[in-house]
Amino acid sequence: MTPAERPLSPHLQIYKPQLTSVLSIAHRGTGLALGVGAIFFVWWLSGAAWSDACFRAAQAFWGSWLGKLFLLGWTFSLFYHLLNGVRHLLWDIGFGFDLPTTYRTGWTVVAVSVLLTLFAFGGGLYAWGSP
Amino acid sequence: MNGATAIRHWRAQRVSAVALILLALWLVESLLAHLGADRAQIQTWLGQPVPAALAAALVAVAFFHLALGVRVVLEDYVHTPARLAAALAANRVACWALALIALAAVATLAFGL
Numbered sequence: 103m104t105p106a107e108r109p110l111s112p113h114l115q116i117y118k119p120q121l122t123s124v125l126s127i128a129h130r131g132t133g134l135a136l137g138v139g140a141i142f143f144v145w146w147l148s149g150a151a152w153s154d155a156c157f158r159a160a161q162a163f164w165g166s167w168l169g170k171l172f173l174l175g176w177t178f179s180l181f182y183h184l185l186n187g188v189r190h191l192l193w194d195i196g197f198g199f200d201l202p203t204t205y206r207t208g209w210t211v212v213a214v215s216v217l218l219t220l221f222a223f224g225g226g227l228y229a230w231g232s233p
Numbered sequence: 234m235n236g237a238t239a240i241r242h243w244r245a246q247r248v249s250a251v252a253l254i255l256l257a258l259w260l261v262e263s264l265l266a267h268l269g270a271d272r273a274q275i276q277t278w279l280g281q282p283v284p285a286a287l288a289a290a291l292v293a294v295a296f297f298h299l300a301l302g303v304r305v306v307l308e309d310y311v312h313t314p315a316r317l318a319a320a321l322a323a324n325r326v327a328c329w330a331l332a333l334i335a336l337a338a339v340a341t342l343a344f345g346l
C-alpha cells in the first residue's frame with residue numbers, strides 16, 4: 103500500500119488518552135450510536151404508519167430492559183453529541199480554542215450531559231410508571 | 234475529496250448540525266410526551282401539520298448529517314481505495330433508503346393514508 107499523502111488520524115492504540123482526545127473520540131462514538139438509534143426510530147415510525155404488529159414489536163422492545171438500556175445510551179449520546187457539537191460550532195467561529203477554555207468547556211459538556219440524561223431518563227421512567 | 238467538495242461537505246455538516254440542535258430537542262420533548270402511547274395516539278400526533286413537518290425535517294436532516302459524518306469516519310479508517318469506494322457507496326445508499334422510508338412513513342401519518 104502506498105503511504106497516505108495526508109495526515110492520518112491518531113492511532114488510538116498508541117495515543118495517550120487525554121480529556122481532549124477522549125471527548126473527541128466520544129463525539130464520533132455518540133454520532134455513530136445515534137445513527138444506529140435513527141435506524142430503530144425508522145422501525146418504530148414505519149410501524150406507526152403501516153403495521154400494528156411492527157409498532158407493537160417496537161413498543162415492546164422499548165419496554166424491555168434491553169430496550170431501556172438502549173434508550174439510556176441514546177439519551178446520553180444525544181445530549182453529549184448535541185452539547186459537544188455546539189462546542190465544535192463555537193470553535194469553528196473562533197471561540198474557546200485555547201487549552202484552558204477547551205478543558206473547562208469539555209468538563210462542562212460532560213457534566214451537563216450526565217445531568218440532562220438523568221433528568222430526562224429519570225423523568226421518563228417516572229412518567230412511564232405512573233401514566 | 235477535492236478542495237471545493239471538502240468545503241461544501243464541511244459547511245453542510247455544520248448547517249445540518251445547527252438545524253439538528255432544535256429538531257433533536259423537539260424530538261426528546263415529543264417522545265417524553267408520548268411515552269407508552271398506542272398507535273392511534275401517534276397517528277393523531279403526526280396527523281397534525283406542524284409535528285408532521287418537524288418530523289419530516291428531522292429525519293431528512295438527520296440522515297443527511299449522518300451520511301456526511303459516516304463518510305468522514307470511513308475516509309479516516311478505510312485505507313484501501315476499492316474498499317473505501319464500496320463503503321462510501323453503501324453509506325450513501327443506506328442513508329438515502331432510510332431517509333426515504335422515514336419520509337414515506339411521516340407522509341402516510343400526516344395525510345392519514
Ligand code: HEM
Nearest residue numbers: 130133134136137184187190250253254257299302303305
Ligand atoms: C443534536 C444536534 C447535533 C449537533 C449539534 C451535531 C453536531 C455535529 C458536528 C459539529 C459534527 C462535526 C464534528 C467534527 O468536525 O469532527 C458532527 C459529526 C457527526 N454527527 Fe452530529 N450533531 C447532531 C446530531 C447528530 C445526529 C442525530 C446524528 C445521527 C443520526 C449525528 C451523527 C454524527 C456523526 C456520525 C458525525 C461524524 C463524527 C466524526 O466525524 O467523528 N449527529 N455532529
